[in-house]
Amino acid sequence: MIYLDNSATSFPKPPCVKEAMIHFIDRVGANPGRAGHRLANEAARVVYNTRELINDFFNGDDSLRVVFTQNITEALNVALLGFLRSGDHVITSSLEHNSMMRPLRFLEKSGVELSIVYGDPKGFIDPDRIKKLIKNNTVLIAVNHGSNVMGTIQPIGLIGKIAREGNVLFLVDSAQTAGAIPLDMQKEYIDILCFTGHKSLLGPMGTGGLILGNRVNCIRMNPLKLGGTGSFSEKEVQPGFLPDFLESGTLNVAGLAGLGASIQWINKKGIAAIRCHEIALTEKLLHFCNTMDEISLYGPKDAEQQMPTVSFTVKGFSPSDLGFILDDERDILCRVGLHCSPAAHKTIRTFPTGTVRFGMGIFNTPDDIDYACSALSEIIQRKKIEIWQ
Amino acid sequence: MAVKSVIIVHATSHAIKGEKKLKKNNISCRLVPVPRHISSDCGICLQIDTSKKGESEIILKRENIDIICIHDV
Numbered sequence: 001m002i003y004l005d006n007s008a009t010s011f012p013k014p015p016c017v018k019e020a021m022i023h024f025i026d027r028v029g030a031n032p033g034r035a036g037h038r039l040a041n042e043a044a045r046v047v048y049n050t051r052e053l054i055n056d057f058f059n060g061d062d063s064l065r066v067v068f069t070q071n072i073t074e075a076l077n078v079a080l081l082g083f084l085r086s087g088d089h090v091i092t093s094s095l096e097h098n099s100m101m102r103p104l105r106f107l108e109k110s111g112v113e114l115s116i117v118y119g120d121p122k123g124f125i126d127p128d129r130i131k132k133l134i135k136n137n138t139v140l141i142a143v144n145h146g147s148n149v150m151g152t153i154q155p156i157g158l159i160g161k162i163a164r165e166g167n168v169l170f171l172v173d174s175a176q177t178a179g180a181i182p183l184d185m186q187k188e189y190i191d192i193l194c195f196t197g198h199k200s201l202l203g204p205m206g207t208g209g210l211i212l213g214n215r216v217n218c219i220r221m222n223p224l225k226l227g228g229t230g231s232f233s234e235k236e237v238q239p240g241f242l243p244d245f246l247e248s249g250t251l252n253v254a255g256l257a258g259l260g261a262s263i264q265w266i267n268k269k270g271i272a273a274i275r276c277h278e279i280a281l282t283e284k285l286l287h288f289c290n291t292m293d294e295i296s297l298y299g300p301k302d303a304e305q306q307m308p309t310v311s312f313t314v315k316g317f318s319p320s321d322l323g324f325i326l327d328d329e330r331d332i333l334c335r336v337g338l339h340c341s342p343a344a345h346k347t348i349r350t351f352p353t354g355t356v357r358f359g360m361g362i363f364n365t366p367d368d369i370d371y372a373c374s375a376l377s378e379i380i381q382r383k384k385i386e387i388w389q
Numbered sequence: 390m391a392v393k394s395v396i397i398v399h400a401t402s403h404a405i406k407g408e409k410k411l412k413k414n415n416i417s418c419r420l421v422p423v424p425r426h427i428s429s430d431c432g433i434c435l436q437i438d439t440s441k442k443g444e445s446e447i448i449l450k451r452e453n454i455d456i457i458c459i460h461d462v
Contacts, residue, residue, distance in 0.1 A: 033401035036422040036433040041405070048405040062453050064402060231400035231432055241399045241455065 001331045002368045007148050007176060007309045007359030008335055009198045009205060013262065017203060020261035021254045028257075031250055033230030043253055050260035051243075057263055058193055059184045060211040065218075067246045068209040068256065072175045072196035073099040074224070075210040078246055079171055079192050080104060080142070082221035086111030089138040093125045094118045094347045095147050095154070098340045100173055104142070113137065119347045122300045123152030127159045134166040141168055145183065146176035149344040149357065150299025151282075151306035153181065160189030169216060175199060176307050179266055180362075181275055191215050200274075200361070202266060203259030206252040218242055225249060274362050278308040281360045281369050285310050288373040294380050298348045298355060308360035311350070314376070316383045319356045326356075330375040334358050394442050396435040396449065397423060397457040404433050410452045416441050427460055436462075 003011050024046060030037070032044035048063070055063040069075045080103040084090060092104060094116050108114045115133045119125050130141060141163045146153050156172055163170035171192040174183055179200030185193055190213065197207030212218055219240055227248035232239035239245055266274065282303035289295045294315040300306045314322055323336035337354040338345050345351040358372065398404050404420060411418045419436045437445050439461055449456055 033432075036420070041401075041420050041433065044401045044405045045409075048402055048409070051402070052406075052409075064406060064453065229400070233432075234428075239399065241403075243402060244400050 004334045004358040006361030010202050010361050013202050014265040016261040016265055017258040021258040024254045024257035046257050050256045053260050053263045059186050061214045065212045065242050067243045068251050070206050071208040072194050075194040075208050076100055077103050078224045079210055084112045089113040090140040091115045091130055091133050093143050095123055095344045096144055097148055123147050123150050125154055127162055131162045138168050142171040144173040146307040147344055148176050149339050149341050150311040151309035152299050157188045164189040182271055197259040202262035204255045207255040207259045279303045282308045284369045310358045311355035313355050319354050322356050332372050393436055394439045394459055394461045396459050403454050407435050407449050407454050410448055414448050
């Protein structure tokens with residue numbers, strides 16, 4: 001079986017992830033911050049260690065400004081619904097996933113003004129076009145770092161600098177890039193970094209969060225969830241300090257144990273090595289696709305300018321039919337359709353039918369790609385014969 | 390004369406961070422329940438030797454850990 005759906009979630013995970021989770025469930029198991037006994041304190045150490053690993057990994061301002069959520073969709077909702085008010089102006093792009101667009105469209109109905117910068121046919125956003133849209137009531141620029149449809153890597157450092165010079169906060173959706181390419185909150189002028197634990201960070205599903213830079217006045221935000229925090233318990237109001245202000249209820253502590261282990265695995269392996277490996281896989285796939293007249297590629301078509309996420313269509317096949325054949329006959333698993341990003345597909349003119357997406361990852365091998373390319377070649381050849389007959 | 394002091398912080402996560410940073414600086418500390426006469430919170434706090442009060446305060450402030458108060462026990 002060849003798993004090429006890492007853009008949805010990474011699989012497999014490094015063995016240490018499962019080991020850390022099993023250790024937590026078997027040996028620790030308690031709820032952090034809800035009691036003062038030794039197991040609760042040990043659970044709290046597990047959570048804090050992952051907070052610190054995340055903060056250091058992305059060069060954030062303070063480990064206590066890492067807020068955990070169950071996924072990046074929740075993190076984006078915490079940030080956007082929490083921060084934006086009627087009359088605020090926010091700038092985003094036409095390449096965004098629905099986890100960004102749906103909250104923004106919802107807020108638009110409540111009086112938040114939304115400007116969308118359109119990407120070029122390869123999916124790149126021009127930072128100057130963002131700059132021209134900044135005005136008096138602009139409070140936020142919110143963009144994805146890497147497209148989940150065609151992998152285009154946005155120039156977030158340039159966009160961040162424009163945001164900083166315009167005195168506007170900068171939010172980055174790192175769903176497709178965190179753990180796969182370097183990401184530094186200080187260097188890229190990021191004020192709010194939303195991340196997911198279960199894609200290239202190689203942790204389990206049910207983990208994610210946001211890191212709030214020091215420029216974000218968190219108390220101005222409305223928490224998405226209010227409730228028990230294990231602190232300030234004598235009061236029936238949300239505590240005014242991080243992370244508790246934005247983090248109510250029991251966390252996925254076993255998941256965070258796994259995420260901590262996966263980040264340590266990535267630190268040991270090195271982002272450079274991961275990137276090098278994934279660029280090589282992407283180059284191999286792009287090269288093959290370019291040799292086939294029946295295959296249309298989308299995005300940068302350049303492994304150095306994109307994530308290991310490649311979208312394509314094949315003449316004579318609907319994406320869903322091809323995806324089914326790949327799975328059913330060839331044991332190749334990928335995702336087809338609109339990938340929860342109608343905006344991105346409209347940008348590259350593949351709406352509404354969508355594309356086939358191969359999402360490669362660190363545990364894919366060159367042999368996997370060779371096999372997938374051979375499979376595509378044979379399927380296309382078979383179709384040609386059927387047509388001739 | 391007090392031998393031990395407790396450093397009260399806002400939340401468990403702050404106490405855990407404080408524990409890690411104090412231990413990194415070779416200050417022995419223990420996580421203990423917040424004394425009831427100080428606060429009714431269900432939280433934990435950091436118990437240190439009273440002789441290390443000043444040094445601990447400097448370290449925790451440097452690490453952006455907000456200290457509510459320090460009590461001698």
